[in-house]
Amino acid sequence: xxxxxxxxxxxxxxxxxxxxxxxxxxxxxxxxxxxxxxxxxxxxxxxxxxxxxxxxxxxxxxxxxxxxxxxxxxxxxxxxxxxxxxxxxxxxxxxxxxxxxxxxxxxxxxxxxxxxxxxxxxxxxxxxxxxxxxxxxxxxxxxxxxxxxxxxxxxxxxxxxxxxxxxxxxxxxxxxxxxxxxxxxxxxxxxxxxx
Amino acid sequence: xxxxxxxxxxxxxxxxxxxxxxxxxxxxxxxxxxxxxxxxxxxxxxxxxxxxxxxxxxxxxxxxxxxxxxxxxxxxxxxxxxxxxxxxxxxxxxxxxxxxxxxxxxxxxxxxxxxxxxxxxxxxxxxxxxxxxxxxxxxxxxxxxxxxxxxxxxxxxxxxxxxxxxxxxxxxxxxxxxxxxxxxxxxxxxxxxxxxxxxxxxxxxxxxxxxxxxxxxxxxxxxxxxxxxxxxxxxxxxxxxxxxxxxxxxxxxxxxxxxxxxxxxxxxxxxxxx
Numbered sequence: 001x002x003x004x005x006x007x008x009x010x011x012x013x014x015x016x017x018x019x020x021x022x023x024x025x026x027x028x029x030x031x032x033x034x035x036x037x038x039x040x041x042x043x044x045x046x047x048x049x050x051x052x053x054x055x056x057x058x059x060x061x062x063x064x065x066x067x068x069x070x071x072x073x074x075x076x077x078x079x080x081x082x083x084x085x086x087x088x089x090x091x092x093x094x095x096x097x098x099x100x101x102x103x104x105x106x107x108x109x110x111x112x113x114x115x116x117x118x119x120x121x122x123x124x125x126x127x128x129x130x131x132x133x134x135x136x137x138x139x140x141x142x143x144x145x146x147x148x149x150x151x152x153x154x155x156x157x158x159x160x161x162x163x164x165x166x167x168x169x170x171x172x173x174x175x176x177x178x179x180x181x182x183x184x185x186x187x188x189x190x191x192x193x194x195x
Numbered sequence: 196x197x198x199x200x201x202x203x204x205x206x207x208x209x210x211x212x213x214x215x216x217x218x219x220x221x222x223x224x225x226x227x228x229x230x231x232x233x234x235x236x237x238x239x240x241x242x243x244x245x246x247x248x249x250x251x252x253x254x255x256x257x258x259x260x261x262x263x264x265x266x267x268x269x270x271x272x273x274x275x276x277x278x279x280x281x282x283x284x285x286x287x288x289x290x291x292x293x294x295x296x297x298x299x300x301x302x303x304x305x306x307x308x309x310x311x312x313x314x315x316x317x318x319x320x321x322x323x324x325x326x327x328x329x330x331x332x333x334x335x336x337x338x339x340x341x342x343x344x345x346x347x348x349x350x351x352x353x354x355x356x357x358x359x360x361x362x363x364x365x366x367x368x369x370x371x372x373x374x375x376x377x378x379x380x381x382x383x384x385x386x387x388x389x390x391x392x393x394x395x396x397x398x399x400x401x402x403x404x405x406x407x408x409x410x411x412x413x414x415x416x417x418x419x420x421x422x423x424x425x426x427x428x429x430x431x432x433x434x435x436x437x438x439x440x441x442x443x444x445x446x447x448x449x450x451x452x453x454x455x456x457x458x459x460x461x462x463x464x465x466x467x468x469x
Binding site: 015108110111113143151152155183 | 245297435
C-alpha cells in the first residue's frame with residue numbers, strides 16, 4: 001500500500017471523516033511544507049505516548065494525576081460525575097465550577113452490555129469513602145440511559161451520606177419556546193424556580 | 196422511494212459521526228426498521244427532538260424496501276417513557292423486552308407485536324416494584340409466544356403424555372418438556388406442575404398468585420430466548436438484568452438445587468446465566 005493510501009485510510013478512521021475528505025486532507029498536507037506534516041505527526045505521537053487517564057478521576061492527563069486533581073485551588077468537597085473525559089472540558093469552559101470530577105467512562109446501556117462493572121463506579125465509591133466529598137453532582141446525559149445511570153449512582157452513593165444533585169434540565173439558552181419539544185418544556189416546568 | 200408514516204417505538208440508538216445517529220424502531224407497519232437520522236445529535240435539529248429510547252410516536256421516513264437504513268424525515272413523539280429510567284430494574288426489564296423484539300428482527304407489519312410491545316413498556320413503567328420481575332416474565336413470555344415460540348409445557352414433546360404431578364425435564368432443542376420416561380439425555384431444568392402452570396400463565400400474560408423463584412424463571416426465559424430467538428447468542432440485557440437483580444429483595448430465590456426441585460420451580464440447572 002502506498003504512503004498516500006495508508007494515510008488516507010488512517011484519516012478515514014476518524015469520526016466524521018469519509019474516504020474523500022481523508023484524501024483531501026492528505027493532498028492538503030502534501031501541498032504544505034514537509035515540516036508541517038512532521039509537526040502533526042509529532043503531536044499525534046505525543047498524544048499517544050503522553051496522555052493517559054488520571055488515576056484518580058479518569059480525566060485526560062499527562063501525569064499520574066490530571067491538572068484538575070493537582071490544582072490546590074479546587075474545592076475537594078464537590079465532585080461532578082460525567083460520562084466521558086471530553087465532557088470535563090465542556091464544564092471547564094463555563095468557568096463556573098471549581099470542584100473536582102469523576103469520569104465514569106460511559107453510561108449504563110443494557111443492549112450494549114454496559115453494566116456497572118464496566119463503568120468506573122468502584123473508584124467513585126472509594127473516593128466517597130475517603131470522606132472529603134460533601135456533594136456529588138451527577139452530570140450524566142439527559143437521555144433515558146443517562147437518567148438510569150444517575151439513578152443507579154444515587155442509589156449506590158446514598159449510603160455514604162453525601163448530598164446528591166443532578167444538573168437542571170430545561171429550555172436551552174437563546175431558543176424560542178415554540179420550537180422546544182413537549183418533554184423538555186415539561187422538565188422545565190417541573191424545575192421552575194422562584195424569581 | 197416513498198414517504199411513509201407509521202406508529203413506532205424507538206428501541207435503540209447509536210451515535211454516527213459528529214452529527215447523526217442510527218436509530219432502530221419497531222414500527223406497526225414495517226416491523227423492525229433501521230433509520231439514519233442525519234443531524235439529530237443537535238437538540239434543535241428538525242425531527243430530532245424527543246428521540247429518546249422507549250419513546251413512541253409517529254415516525255415519518257423516506258422508505259425503500261430492502262434497504263438496511265431508511266432516512267428519517269420526522270419523529271413526532273406521542274409519549275416519552277422516562278419513567279422507565281427512574282428505576283434501574285425497570286430500565287433493565289424494558290431493555291430485555293426491547294432487545295427481544297430487535298433480535299427477532301422481522302421487517303414486516305406486526306400490529307399485534309407493536310401493541311404488545313407498547314403495553315409491555317407501559318406495564319413495566321407502572322407496576323409496583325415488588326411485582327416487577329413477575330411482570331417482566333409475563334410480558335417477555337407473552338412476546339415470545341406472540342413471536343411464534345410458545346414453549347410446550349403441558350405435554351411431553353416426545354410421547355405426548357401429561358406429566359401430572361411429576362417433575363418434567365425441559366428440552367430447549369425440542370422447545371418443551373419431556374416426561375420422566377422420555378427425559379434421557381435432556382439437560383434442561385426440571386419443572387414441577389406449579390412451575391409449568393406458571394409458564395403457561397406467563398405466555399397468556401396471566402400473573403401467578405405468588406412466584407417463589409423469579410430468578411430461576413428468568414434464567415429459563417433467558418436460555419429459551421438464547422436458543423430460539425437470538426440464534427444462540429444470549430441477550431446482553433439479560434446479563435445486565437441479572438447483575439441488577441443480585442441481592443435485591445424482589446428476586447431473592449437463592450435456594451439449593453434440591454429445594455428448588457421439590458418446590459416445583461425451575462431449577463438452577465444447566466444453561467446460560469442471565
